[in-house]
Amino acid sequence: MVRGRITGLAASDVRFPTSLGHHGSDAMHPDPDYSAAYVVIETDARDGLKGYGLTFTLGKGTEVVVCAVNALSIHVVNKDLEEIVSDFRGFYRQLTSDGQLRWIGPEKGAVHLATAAILNAVWDLWAKQEGKPLWKLLVDMDPKQLLSCIDFRYITDALTEEEAHEILQNGLLGKKEREEQMLKHGYPAYTTSCAWLGYPDQQLKQLCTEALKDGWTRFKVKVGADLPDDIRRCRLIREMIGPDKTLMLDANQRWEVKEAIEWVTKLAEFKPLWIEEPTSPDDILGHAAISKALAPLGIGVATGEQCHNRVIFKQLLQAKALSYLQIDSCRLGSVNENLSVLLMAKRFQIPVCPHAGGVGLCELVQHLIIFDYISVSGSLENRMCEYVDHLHEHFKYPAIIKKASYVPPQDAGYSTEMKEESARKYQFPQGEVWQKILSKP
Ligand SMILES: C[C@H](O)[C@@H](O)[C@@H](O)[C@H](O)C(=O)O
Ligand SMILES: [Mg+2]
The missing domain is CATH 3.20.20.120 (Enolase-like C-terminal domain)
Structure with missing residues (x-):
């Protein structure tokens, strides 16, 4: 059922000026602008479906995560979706273990947020192709298939694959x-x-x-x-x-x-x-x-x-x-x-x-x-x-x-x-909402 080769990945910086109303403020983040590095992936499949993914940020620095998404995109573009989801553990490992990019993580910080944004888009696309909300896609998978999506590296002293299988x-x-x-x-x-x-x-x-x-x-x-x-x-x-x-x-x-x-x-x-x-x-x-x-x-x-x-x-x-x-x-x-x-x-x-x-x-x-x-x-x-x-x-x-x-x-x-209109209007800094805010003295 899964189909198509990923032909494009675009990342954008979308910011909402929530700090103006103090929404989301806390003792450490007094002025968050709720934002996202927003990823869209396209395939050559005839269905025209796209995968959308994001990771959450607080405004400044979203451009850094967008950069990290672009750096990781070489592992995604030209990949067959079927190939990805039939060895999702391997694909996760590939994204998180790039021998050079790993140095600026590993599995933490901007590069890991970028991994999340990309993989969220892949899961969205997979669920869309299957015609199911993501929760239902997961619920309908058998235990073996679910386990095949997980990288157990570094956690086997707390949870082995066999134990996870038993839980499922x-x-x-x-x-x-x-x-x-x-x-x-x-x-x-x-x-x-x-x-x-x-x-x-x-x-x-x-x-x-x-x-x-x-x-x-x-x-x-x-x-x-x-x-x-x-x-x-x-x-x-x-x-x-x-x-x-x-x-x-x-x-x-x-x-x-x-x-x-x-x-x-x-x-x-x-x-x-x-x-x-x-x-x-x-x-x-x-x-x-x-x-x-x-x-x-x-x-x-x-x-x-x-x-x-x-x-x-x-x-x-x-x-x-x-x-x-x-x-x-x-x-x-x-x-x-x-x-x-x-x-x-x-x-x-x-x-x-x-x-x-x-x-x-x-x-x-x-x-x-x-x-x-x-x-x-x-x-x-x-x-x-x-x-x-x-x-x-x-x-x-x-x-x-x-x-x-x-x-x-x-x-x-x-x-x-x-x-689409929101992603366009709130794009930072070109979107019309930001143009207006930034032009104020
Ligand atoms: C900056 C954010 O709004 C955080 O304050 C928020 O995620 C918060 O910690 C929460 O638990 O919802
Ligand atoms: Mg909290």
């Missing part, structure tokens, strides 16, 4: 019922949109009132810059949502290890479920120390949005450094690497609660978590997927939320495709 084999039981359940009720979500750090209290209150009206029951608040400010904002939101709804905190890497423990202890009265990214995303032992110290308070540690790759996730799991694992569809090496992390999380019995705070991230990651529930985890306990209410209007197949849950996408592909 066990996941076959009750799969049909879980798929029906997803189609009927969707995947539970939480919202981050009420309480970005740059929002004044009045805005927070108004957004929170609206979110409660819309049926949201789980809320995330940004913290970490100023303690009295955090106490005030957490009190405000806790009072508004009441004692029974769920509250999460996100510090975006702001603290030292000891500082994190002390700071979060002072916020414990607001009963947060987790503290997210308390310190450097590379500090595995630091996360473990924080986890251990906060466990008696009933507060878990969540992290993952800036974890470079499966190796870091492996160590976080081995070191008992996290209670909630946050995969990211655009930072890890696409579906391929995310599959390995979902399977490791299952093996270590840690719930996956995906990161989606960015442009397009909700659209993509919903596919992965729906697949996870149906074929891997089989559980919704302690699980929810992030949702942020920004920029969906720029996507051809936007994420849909009903009753605070993601409705499984029905359109073929990975929901990665932006509206």
Whole structure:
């Protein structure tokens, strides 16, 4: 069914000026412009289908990722799609192991973001050719085929291919019922949109009132810059949502290890479920120390949005450094690497609660978590997927939320495709939106 030779790969720099409204702001990133290195691949197949992929950035530096995509394109252009997907593990390895490009990674930083953007486009194209939404393409694959997409290099001390096979084999039981359940009720979500750090209290209150009206029951608040400010904002939101709804905190890497423990202890009265990214995303032992110290308070540690790759996730799991694992569809090496992390999380019995705070991230990651529930985890306990209410209007197949849950996408592909007009208008710096902004004195 898969067809065509890849004849072209184009990468562009698309930026949305979200910093103007402080959307997406946190203790470490006060002025993000939600952006993407956006990739389009074409084939010579008669169907005319294209694959769209992206990786998420915050504005400046998107041009660097676009450069990295172009540097990697020699491994993609002229390749047969059938050849790629019939040895997807090999193709992933080829992209991540270029003997020269690997030096500027490996499997981390701009070059890995570029890998994600390219592979996301390949998965989109594959799913489109099969006429299925990506989650369904994955759900319908047999365990052997799924495993053939994963590079197990560096993780076999935590998860062997045989163990992964057993997990997937066990996941076959009750799969049909879980798929029906997803189609009927969707995947539970939480919202981050009420309480970005740059929002004044009045805005927070108004957004929170609206979110409660819309049926949201789980809320995330940004913290970490100023303690009295955090106490005030957490009190405000806790009072508004009441004692029974769920509250999460996100510090975006702001603290030292000891500082994190002390700071979060002072916020414990607001009963947060987790503290997210308390310190450097590379500090595995630091996360473990924080986890251990906060466990008696009933507060878990969540992290993952800036974890470079499966190796870091492996160590976080081995070191008992996290209670909630946050995969990211655009930072890890696409579906391929995310599959390995979902399977490791299952093996270590840690719930996956995906990161989606960015442009397009909700659209993509919903596919992965729906697949996870149906074929891997089989559980919704302690699980929810992030949702942020920004920029969906720029996507051809936007994420849909009903009753605070993601409705499984029905359109073929990975929901990665932006509206042509949006991609053009917001292109940096030539697009008309940026021309206007940049011409202001
Ligand atoms: C800069 C971004 O908006 C982050 O603040 C965002 O991804 C956040 O960490 C999240 O968890 O959604
Ligand atoms: Mg976060």
